[in-house]
Each structure stands twice: as C-alpha cells, then as structure tokens.
Amino acid sequence: MSDDGIRRALEQVPLPDEVGAAERAWRLVDAAFESREPVRWTRSHRGLVLALAAAALATAVVLVAVLTPPGQAVVDRFRDAVGREPSEPALTRLPAPGRLLVLSSDGPWIVHEDGSKRLLGDYDDASWSPRGLFVVATRGRQLVALDSESGEPRWSLSRAEPVRDPRWSGGGLDTRIAYRAGDTLHVVAGDGSPDEVVADGVASIAPAWKPDSHVLAYADASGRVHVVDVDSRRELWHTGTLKQVRELAFFGNRLVVSTASRVIVSRLGKQIPFLHLPPGHVLLDTLLVPFGGVLYADYDPRTDSTALFSSDCTVAGACALMPDTRRFEGPGRIGNLIMSPDTSWIAAGWPAADQFLFFRRIPHRLGKVDAVSNVTGEFSPGGETGGIFPVITGWAP
Amino acid sequence: MAGAGRDERAWVRGAQAGSASDLEALFRQFWPGAYRAAYLVVHDGAAAEDIAQEAFLSAIRALDTFDRRRPFGPWLHRIVVNRAIDWTRARTLRHEVGDEQLAVTPARANAPTDELGEGTMAALASLSPDHRAVVVLRYVLDYSPGEIADLLELPRGTVNSRLRRGLDALQEHVTEEKP
Numbered sequence: 004m005s006d007d008g009i010r011r012a013l014e015q016v017p018l019p020d021e022v023g024a025a026e027r028a029w030r031l032v033d034a035a036f037e038s039r040e041p042v043r044w045t046r047s048h049r050g051l052v053l054a055l056a057a058a059a060l061a062t063a064v065v066l067v068a069v070l071t072p073p074g075q076a077v078v079d080r081f082r083d084a085v086g087r088e089p090s091e092p093a094l095t096r097l098p099a100p101g102r103l104l105v106l107s108s109d110g111p112w113i114v115h116e117d118g119s120k121r122l123l124g125d126y127d128d129a130s131w132s133p134r135g136l137f138v139v140a141t142r143g144r145q146l147v148a149l150d151s152e153s154g155e156p157r158w159s160l161s162r163a164e165p166v167r168d169p170r171w172s173g174g175g176l177d178t179r180i181a182y183r184a185g186d187t188l189h190v191v192a193g194d195g196s197p198d199e200v201v202a203d204g205v206a207s208i209a210p211a212w213k214p215d216s217h218v219l220a221y222a223d224a225s226g227r228v229h230v231v232d233v234d235s236r237r238e239l240w241h242t243g244t245l246k247q248v249r250e251l252a253f254f255g256n257r258l259v260v261s262t263a264s265r266v267i268v269s270r271l272g273k274q275i276p277f278l279h280l281p282p283g284h285v286l287l288d289t290l291l292v293p294f295g296g297v298l299y300a301d302y303d304p305r306t307d308s309t310a311l312f313s314s315d316c317t318v319a320g321a322c323a324l325m326p327d328t329r330r331f332e333g334p335g336r337i338g339n340l341i342m343s344p345d346t347s348w349i350a351a352g353w354p355a356a357d358q359f360l361f362f363r364r365i366p367h368r369l370g371k372v373d374a375v376s377n378v379t380g381e382f383s384p385g386g387e388t389g390g391i392f393p394v395i396t397g398w399a400p
Numbered sequence: 401m402a403g404a405g406r407d408e409r410a411w412v413r414g415a416q417a418g419s420a421s422d423l424e425a426l427f428r429q430f431w432p433g434a435y436r437a438a439y440l441v442v443h444d445g446a447a448a449e450d451i452a453q454e455a456f457l458s459a460i461r462a463l464d465t466f467d468r469r470r471p472f473g474p475w476l477h478r479i480v481v482n483r484a485i486d487w488t489r490a491r492t493l494r495h496e497v498g499d500e501q502l503a504v505t506p507a508r509a510n511a512p513t514d515e516l517g518e519g520t521m522a523a524l525a526s527l528s529p530d531h532r533a534v535v536v537l538r539y540v541l542d543y544s545p546g547e548i549a550d551l552l553e554l555p556r557g558t559v560n561s562r563l564r565r566g567l568d569a570l571q572e573h574v575t576e577e578k579p
Contacts (some may be wrong), residue, residue: 009535009539009567009571010539010540012519012570013539013540014435014436014518015520016436016439016440016521017517018435018436018445019445019446019448019449020445021432021435024435024445024448024449025432027449027453028427028431028435028449028452028453028456029427029431031453032423032453032456033423035460035461036415036423036460102499142423204499211403227511255467274463290433292495318483339482349521395413
C-alpha cells in the first residue's frame with residue numbers, strides 16, 4: 004500500500020459525533036477565551052514592569068515585617084492568593100440557577116438565585132430533599148422535615164440522643180431519610196414513618212445514599228464502611244478498616260471514601276487507592292466532577308495554606324498520567340466544595356478570608372472566580388463579631 | 401506541514417489582540433486534525449474529545465506568551481499526541497494489573513463503524529501508542545520524520561523504525577480486508 008493509500012485509510016476512519024464534538028469544543032474554547040485576561044504590555048516593557056513590581060513587592064514585604072503586628076501578616080498573605088478576584092461585598096445573586104442551603108450559627112438559610120434569603124429557624128443541621136422541595140433539619144434531639152418554600156414543619160420526631168447528619172434520598176414519593184442519633188444510625192420514610200434502626204456503633208460522620216435508591220453507606224466506629232440495602236436490611240458489602248474516614252459519597256455504583264489524607268474508591272467492596280496527599284498534608288474536601296475528574300482541597304499545616312487541585316482522574320479510572328494541576332491557593336483552610344445543579348459552577352468556603360468563592364467550571368480547569376466577602380456577618384445579622392463561618396450544605400434546583 | 405503559513409500567524413496575532421474571529425479561524429483550522437489524531441491514538445471518542453479540548457484550552461491559557469514566530473500547529477499537536485499517548489498507556493497499565501474497576505469508560509455506544517474504518521483501527525490497535533502516534537503524525541498531520549523526531553524528542557532512527565512497523569501493520573490489516 005502506498006503512502007497515499009495509508010493517508011486515505013486514516014482519513015476515512017469515521018470519528019464519533021464529529022460535528023457535535025467540534026461544536027462542544029468550540030463553545031468551551033470560546034468561553035475560555037472570553038474569560039481570559041490578556042496581557043496587554045509588550046515584551047520589551049514586560050521586564051521593566053516585572054522589575055518594578057518585584058521592587059515594590061520587596062519594599063512592601065519589608066514594611067509589613069517592620070511596621071505591622073504579626074496578625075497583619077495573615078491579611079497580607081491574601082494578596083498572594085493565586086487566581087483570586089476582587090470580591091463582592093455581599094451575596095447579591097447566585098452565579099447559577101438554583102438555591103443554596105447555608106448553615107450558620109443562627110440556623111439554616113435558603114438563598115435564592117436573586118440573592119434573597121430566608122432563615123428557616125433555630126436548627127443545628129440541615130440538608131435538601133432530593134428535588135429540593137423539602138429540607139430536613141435537626142434541633143437537639145429532634146428531626147424536622149420543613150417545606151422549603153414556606154419553612155413550615157411538615158412533621159417531626161424525637162429521639163433520646165442528639166440527632167445529627169440527616170441525609171435524604173430516593174426518587175418520587177418513596178423517599179428515605181438517614182440520620183444519626185448518638186452512635187445509632189436510623190432510617191425513616193420521607194413522610195415520617197416508620198423509623199428503624201439500621202446500625203449501632205456508627206462513626207460521627209454523615210451517611211451517604213446511592214442516588215435515587217435505598218442503598219446507604221455508613222462508617223462504623225472502627226473505620227469500616229458498610230453498604231446496606233435499607234429495605235431488605237441486607238448488607239451488600241463492606242470495606243476493610245480505614246483510618247480517619249471523613250466523608251462518604253456515591254458516584255454511580257462507586258463509593259468514594261475520603262480520609263484525612265487520601266481518597267479511596269470502592270466498588271462491591273474492592274478498594275482502589277485513588278488519591279494520596281503528600282505526608283503531613285490534610286485533605287479538606289473532595290468533589291467529583293462529571294466528565295471532569297476530581298477537585299480536591301489540600302491543606303498544608305506547615306504553611307497554613309490550602310491549594311485546590313484538579314486531577315485528571317475520573318472515578319471510572321480514566322486517569323491521564325499528568326500531574327495534578329493547582330487551580331487556586333490561599334492562606335488558611337478552603338473547603339466545603341459544592342457543585343451547582345447544572346454543574347457549571349463550584350462553590351467553596353474560605354473562612355480565613357470570610358468569603359464564599361464561586362468558580363466557573365470549564366472541563367479540566369476552573370475558570371473565573373466570583374468571591375463574596377463578609378459572609379459570616381451576612382448570615383448572622385445582629386450577631387456578635389466573631390461568629391461562626393457558615394457552611395454551604397447543598398445547592399438544589 | 402499542515403496549518404503552517406501566513407494565515408496561521410495572522411490568526412495567532414489577532415487572537416492575542418483579542419479577536420474572537422481569529423481564534424475561531426485557528427480553531428476551525430486545527431480542530432479536525434487534533435480530534436482525529438487523538439481518536440486514532442486512543443480509540444475512544446470521549447477521551448479523544450477531552451484530549452483535543454484540553455489542548456485548545458492549554459493554547460488559550462498560553463496565548464499571551466506564545467511566540468508568534470513559531471508555528472501554532474506543531475505546538476498544539478505535540479500536546480495532543482503526548483496526552484493521547486499518556487492516556488493510552490494509563491489504560492494499558494491498568495489492564496495489565498487486572499483491576500477490573502479501573503477499566504476505562506467504554507467508548508460511546510454510537511461510535512461509528514464501517515469495514516474500512518474497522519480494519520484501519522484494528523491495525524492501529526495492534527501497535528503501541530508510541531507507534532500509533534508516529535503514524536498519525538506522519539500520515540494524518542503530514543509531518544516529516546525529522547519534524548516528528550523534534551516534536552516527540554526522539555532520535556530520527558526511532559521515528560523511522562516506528563513508521564516502518566506501523567506501515568507493516570496497516571498494510572497487513574487493510575489489504576486483508578480488500579483481497
């Protein structure tokens with residue numbers, strides 16, 4: 004076969020959805036181009052500008068070191084945050100459709116797309132129902148289902164032990180709520196009955212539902228993670244003992260277990276080491292991004308700073324052999340990664356800066372950042388200075 | 401070499417100055433080859449789309465620092481082909497360790513097939529990703545063996561031997577299906 008014959012053969016291989024792939028890619032490239040900030044200065048000026056900037060920075064560092072108290076140094080480190088944008092003084096709108104559920108020291112708030120928000124009441128913990136029609140909240144020893152529009156309680160139940168970590172799952176009308184009462188794991192139907200004990204001796208972390216199912220994962224006090232069908236009360240599988248389990252989440256059939264320093268993916272009980280942080284680092288949060296790998300928050304106690312990394316790995320195992328990419332960095336702890344319902348934005352909490360961060364999501368990277376400041380005060384109106392930084396517990400349609 | 405020329409440099413210059421139409425011209429010029437090259441190396445439509453997309457997004461990120469005197473195509477193709485090789489190696493490695501849970505997401509169910517394409521793909525599949533990359537750079541993106549050696553940072557002799565092996569495989573499979 005001639006060279007031309009080889010060329011023709013390769014050119015004639017049909018490509019999957021050739022036109023659609025090109026259009027999808029063009030939309031992304033165009034969006035990335037629009038969101039970029041071009042460097043305007045010319046090559047000949049760049050050296051001078053950089054030299055002046057370096058000199059100014061060196062001067063500023065010396066002045067800070069000499070003239071300011073140690074606490075001020077933390078504030079100045081914010082200026083070094085990679086990719087940080089000027090912040091909005093208040094949460095006046097959400098960047099994507101949907102509603103945020105934010106838990107503050109005053110209780111859970113629902114924040115609408117236009118920035119309006121309403122306090123649901125004096126509750127300790129809260130999470131959305133699967134479609135966002137209801138909120139399940141806890142107050143002391145009480146579990147309460149609330150109408151998300153009116154905030155009115157639909158039903159409630161009480162237990163002898165403090166109730167924590169309510170999680171609602173299931174599709175249609177046949178829903179279930181899992182929660183912990185002390186070290187006992189309970190499951191109750193979405194209408195408040197019946198309530199059953201699923202397990203004793205569970206760890207102090209939230210259980211996780213497999214989406215649109217009645218399959219539940221929980222960790223026991225020894226660090227073993229169990230996956231159970233709550234309808235049949237049958238254990239489907241369990242993992243070996245894991246140290247410092249922090250978070251459980253399902254991604255399709257796969258269970259993702261985050262510990263203090265690593266992420267493990269399990270399927271049918273078989274564990275796949277997926278991500279391991281450098282020694283001494285702490286994994287603050289992990290977010291699985293559909294078709295886009297994993298975003299994780301890596302806290303380095305030695306520098307007291309957090310870097311958000313994206314990994315090209317997907318839970319299906321399609322890792323490119325590329326180093327993980329640093330997307331954002333700032334002093335203190337950054338975590339609480341939550342994805343918008345349309346998957347176009349990712350929210351994060353940054354307590355040291357008193358900010359919520361909203362990252363526009365582009366496949367394999369984070370785009371522009373919208374930062375909102377003063378969130379502690381915003382969710383504790385009339386509260387005393389030094390309130391607790393609020394936590395985003397969900398982003399519902 | 402594909403894509404080289406005055407137009408290409410003008411589009412890069414325009415895109416650097418903020419022209420979306422010049423960026424689109426660059427994209428339309430180079431996307432088909434990038435996507436085809438990635439697909440012929442990885443044999444997975446979704447992965448190929450991701451790889452080519454990421455190459456273009458890398459180009460956007462580096463646009464301001466890109467040296468206009470250099471051709472855009474080789475720079476983009478180097479990213480595409482190296483990422484495609486890495487992706488395929490990763491998949492192969494996982495298959496070798498026999499971990500079924502690490503199996504790569506299968507190609508889209510609607511991936512097109514026809515006899516000619518199947519034969520060519522089977523021939524490529526019999527090659528290592530490094531060999532496939534060399535064949536794709538030579539016969540899809542029209543680089544000379546010397547340019548391929550520069551792009552992949554390989555000795556010229558290695559490129560030639562990989563091309564020879566690739567040609568043998570393609571001729572064997574493709575001629576078999578057309579007796």
